[in-house]
Amino acid sequence: MNDARNWDVVVAGAGPGGSSAARESARRGLRCLLLDAKKFPRVKPCAGGISPRARGVLRRLGLWDKVAAAAYEIRGIRLGAPSGRETVLVGAGSAVVFDRPRLDALLAAEAVAAGATFEDGRRVLGVVTEGGRVVGVRTDAGDVRARWVVAADGANTRFSTDPRPRHVLHSCMAWFEKFPFRPHVLEMFFDAELSPHYAWLFPESDDRVNVGLCVEADRHAGTPIREVFRRFLERHYATELAAARPLGEWRGHPMVVTDVVEHHAPAGVLLVGEACRLVNPATGEGISYAIESGLHAAGFVADALEYGGDPLAVAKRYERSLRWKLEPGLRGGELFRRWGVGLIDPLVRLGQSAWFRRWAKQAPAT
Numbered sequence: 463m464n465d466a467r468n469w470d471v472v473v474a475g476a477g478p479g480g481s482s483a484a485r486e487s488a489r490r491g492l493r494c495l496l497l498d499a500k501k502f503p504r505v506k507p508c509a510g511g512i513s514p515r516a517r518g519v520l521r522r523l524g525l526w527d528k529v530a531a532a533a534y535e536i537r538g539i540r541l542g543a544p545s546g547r548e549t550v551l552v553g554a555g556s557a558v559v560f561d562r563p564r565l566d567a568l569l570a571a572e573a574v575a576a577g578a579t580f581e582d583g584r585r586v587l588g589v590v591t592e593g594g595r596v597v598g599v600r601t602d603a604g605d606v607r608a609r610w611v612v613a614a615d616g617a618n619t620r621f622s623t624d625p626r627p628r629h630v631l632h633s634c635m636a637w638f639e640k641f642p643f644r645p646h647v648l649e650m651f652f653d654a655e656l657s658p659h660y661a662w663l664f665p666e667s668d669d670r671v672n673v674g675l676c677v678e679a680d681r682h683a684g685t686p687i688r689e690v691f692r693r694f695l696e697r698h699y700a701t702e703l704a705a706a707r708p709l710g711e712w713r714g715h716p717m718v719v720t721d722v723v724e725h726h727a728p729a730g731v732l733l734v735g736e737a738c739r740l741v742n743p744a745t746g747e748g749i750s751y752a753i754e755s756g757l758h759a760a761g762f763v764a765d766a767l768e769y770g771g772d773p774l775a776v777a778k779r780y781e782r783s784l785r786w787k788l789e790p791g792l793r794g795g796e797l798f799r800r801w802g803v804g805l806i807d808p809l810v811r812l813g814q815s816a817w818f819r820r821w822a823k824q825a826p827a828t
């Protein structure tokens with residue numbers, strides 16, 4: 463059955479990008495419908511690392527206190543180099559880990575509190591077009607008409623018309639409880655087998671961690687990513703795993719990354735977050751970019767509804783503003799991906815040296 467309501471904007475996908483776009487749209491007085499294919503709370507394969515960049519964005523939105531109150535604070539890092547050397551550095555808290563089902567439920571609830579309507583368990587199947595312009599979406603429960611569509615449906619987007627080959631990282635991850643780990647310390651291993659990417663352990667609470675890895679899609683052609691992950695677990699965590707209890711299945715998900723921001727979508731659609739490939743090519747960080755692009759998209763939609771304008775010209779201006787705002791971080795990631803891994807070993811050696819540890823007030827190296 464078709465939706466008789468007339469929306470200003472329909473947002474497809476309620477990850478951080480979609481919920482932020484919906485919240486901002488509603489705050490600007492737009493009638494906004496937020497749709498997600500899955501019933502919430504839903505599992506999202508993601509380490510849940512809230513970087514300093516994401517913290518800044520959440521702070522600007524006035525959401526940081528809520529996130530920080532429910533998240534797990536990180537005060538240090540155990541860093542493993544390709545040579546096998548490693549060090550542990552601790553300092554003031556600068557990041558947190560927040561498990562994605564709860565983070566995404568919180569952001570969706572914020573969108574609803576701002577006035578958006580959220581319908582989960584409703585899959586978007588495609589666009590509805592009239593006169594060469596998108597005027598809504600088709601869903602598994604009928605068509606929805608809207609003056610603008612924000613596409614926030616993630617890595618496997620149905621909306622992007624980007625002709626560039628996709629740069630994909632493969633990932634595999636798992637969750638455990640009773641896994642021995644240093645409290646408030648995250649772990650990153652730049653193993654030679656994963657280079658230039660890495661594997662991680664992110665604590666989500668005093669008793670729960672997620673462990674995973676990401677690699678270039680063609681890095682282990684012919685070897686299933688689960689096998690690469692199994693080998694990694696065996697190399698680094700054989701002892702800890704004997705004590706740990708797995709929580710659920712191992713999960714894999716593509717990360718679609720880029721260092722060059724381009725926007726390719728039908729007229730009347732703005733892409734945000736990973737649907738627009740806004741994921742750091744070195745670290746896989748995407749939450750902050752999704753939120754920032756969601757806010758931008760909502761601003762451009764609100765302005766277009768108020769002042770008018772050709773939808774493709776609006777999309778071009780949106781692309782320029784994303785490029786200006788987000789591309790420096792993504793470019794920095796690409797530089798690190800190409801040349802940065804060579805810095806990890808010297809950094810770890812520095813971290814191990816007695817004078818540095820005294821100067822930086824670290825515990826003696828073990």
Ligand SMILES: Cc1cc2nc3c(=O)[nH]c(=O)nc-3n(C[C@H](O)[C@H](O)[C@H](O)COP(=O)(O)OP(=O)(O)OC[C@H]3O[C@@H](n4cnc5c(N)ncnc54)[C@H](O)[C@@H]3O)c2cc1C
Nearest residue numbers: 475477478479499508509510511586616735736748749752
């Ligand atoms: C293993 C892994 C670990 C990661 N770790 C981190 C990390 O620690 N920190 C970080 O910043 N980033 C991390 N990322 C990247 C981050 O998860 C993504 O970049 C981020 O979630 C993108 O947000 P988004 O809102 O664009 O899309 P998503 O979060 O992917 O949300 C898309 C939403 O759209 C919905 N959807 C999809 N198709 C449809 C449809 N047809 N109709 C309706 N709804 C639909 C989905 O159910 C989903 O809820 C990681 C990614 C992976 C794969």
